[in-house]
Amino acid sequence: MNRRQLLSAFSAVAGASILTPELAQAAAQLGQGAASGVDWQVGFADLEADVPRAPMRRIRGRAPAGLAGSLYRNGPGKFHRPGGSVDHWFDGDGLMRAFRIADGGATVEARFVDTPKRRADTAAGAVVTPGFGTAGRPGARVRNNDDVNAANIAVMPVGNEVWALWEAGSPIVMNASDLSTTGIKTLRDDLAHVPFLAHPRRDPGGDIWSLGVSGARALVWRLSPNGGVRSAEMIELPTASYIHDFTATRTHLILILQPWIQDRMVMPYNDSFTWKPDLGVKVLVLDKSDLSRRRTYELPTFFAFHYGSAWAEADGTIRFDGCFTDDPKFATLNGRALMTGAWISQPASQLGMIALHPDGRATLARTGVGAEFPRSDGRMAGTSRRYTVHAASAAPNAPLFHGVATHDWKTGASDAFDFGVHHLVEEAVFVARPGGSDELDGWLLAPSVNTRVRATELHVFDARRLSAGPLCTWRSEHVLPVSLHGVFVKG
Amino acid sequence: MKTLPLIATLLLATVTIAPGARAAEAASLTVTFKGLTARSGSILFTVVNSEDAYNDKARAVTQAILPANADTVSQTFTGLAPGRYAIKAFHDVNGDGKMGMNPFGMPTEPFAFSNKAVASMGPPNWEAAAFELKAGENIRSIDID
Incomplete structure (x- = not known):
């Protein structure tokens, strides 16, 4: 039984008026968890001033x-x-x-x-x-x-x-x-x-x-x-x-x-x-x-x-x-x-x-x-x-995604990395490795909003090995609202 | 002094609309356009004193052309009857005598109205643009560009 089914079961029980205070409290906590348990609003809060x-x-x-x-x-x-x-x-x-x-x-x-x-x-x-x-x-x-x-x-x-x-x-x-x-x-x-x-x-x-x-x-x-x-x-x-x-x-x-x-x-x-x-x-x-x-x-x-x-x-x-x-x-x-x-x-x-x-x-x-x-x-x-690179692992009860993946159209396989529910992961941009020519020989650059520490991070992946996790992550002192689309300019 | 050509007459700083009006009752109007950024072409503007004239259903009091050769340009009209007036203006930057439009019908040249009335997905209405012209001197300033 998954979380959503469990929550529905509790709702049905509550409707029947046989809910004990303990059950009601558990249902309420489960409701919050199922609702998201993630402070995703951090990624949609105003930036008050330019960041030098x-x-x-x-x-x-x-x-x-x-x-x-x-x-x-x-x-x-x-x-x-x-x-x-x-x-x-x-x-x-x-x-x-x-x-x-x-x-x-x-x-x-x-x-x-x-x-x-x-x-x-x-x-x-x-x-x-x-x-x-x-x-x-x-x-x-x-x-x-x-x-x-x-x-x-x-x-x-x-x-x-x-x-x-x-x-x-x-x-x-x-x-x-x-x-x-x-x-x-x-x-x-x-x-x-x-x-x-x-x-x-x-x-x-x-x-x-x-x-x-x-x-x-x-x-x-x-x-x-x-x-x-x-x-x-x-x-x-x-x-x-x-x-x-x-x-x-x-x-x-x-x-x-x-x-x-x-x-x-x-x-x-x-x-x-x-x-x-x-x-x-x-x-x-x-x-x-x-x-x-x-x-x-x-x-x-x-x-x-x-x-x-x-x-x-x-x-x-x-x-x-x-x-x-x-x-x-x-x-x-x-x-x-x-x-x-x-x-x-x-x-x-x-x-x-x-x-x-x-x-x-x-x-x-x-x-x-x-x-x-x-x-x-x-x-x-x-x-x-x-290949197609895409935001992956949609949050079930929150906006956006907490992972990134590459879809292989030839095999149907996904090479994916999931940061966990506390990250709002933004669009990943491919950057070719100088001197390489094979498809996806290079890196993916994707920012995320780390809602736990309230900071924007930038991750670099090997575009052909997302499942290994980021090669490098930098963290900002600031949290920037989630962004939509970007482009990389070399040099 | 030689007679000035008609166009220069229009461009004189003062234009008398109704020279026969009694000085005690007459109003003058100085229209000043500020904030010009493009220094080419002319400001073409219309002065009206009724809602019908504002909506192009009756004749304007006067229409004028001001060369856009400074940050601020102005023109004075005298001999006007006091009452409610409005001014519609556009900056004919390319000098072709008409308001430029893009293929979707959107104006491509700057335009403005009296009384700080703003276009809001269409021109402001007469009530928003109208102002009171009193006996004596009146100065109305319009930001354009």
């Missing part, structure tokens, strides 16, 4: 030779203000972090993105700016979507800049060396304030693709590696689906249109969307060299935030992985609940593989493995790959 660059203390192992560079990560970092707080995790102020590794040591630095939203909310002493799950206050200044840009999802390195990415507004330029904010990036004057998704895809040649989605239309961005606009073409979408991520092969863009459909424009933004499971999922495959050439596939309904890179096989089959749930409940429910310190038990998203077959059929094969934040060896983008 400071050394981290090495508490386990040693950094591998050859690992040097900066791990930039973004995520919401401030949620509460005296006059009013955000109602959803996704609406916290963007906080850019830099973990810099050199000569076996690591430093951490964290600075808030200086956005019009943060300025307005700071001046008001309240969250007045509307957002994904926050209504905001009537009369808050919203001239365009960059006035509500939380700049809090991901980060893209461009030269000696890092761009804080959101999804419904422009990238925001920061200086990579000190994380000071330069300002909103207008990629082209006539395209000011056109959205730019948080998950751009790089061509093997270095060009950057992204989308600016609004209703049933999307602007397809193609940038050169230095951030200049190569093309910006508008396409029509079959449905006004919420789009957080997309994927691409060497030659095609792949847009996955889930049935969470925008049918009005209200704040909070997510109230503009209606879940229509009867519609199923449409997958749109567009020729990068001619976006009017498209093919549409259909799949049974699912919801997913994140996909992995895609590849085409010799016979034309396109494959890509993702992390799938049955519905957008995290976006609509738990994203709000956890801001109040609560968590509603929900099944973890599952790793799965989609195949788009040349005969027009599409399939989704779920693995049963609880997973989120899928990543891979970036050198394999556009080619067939064997």
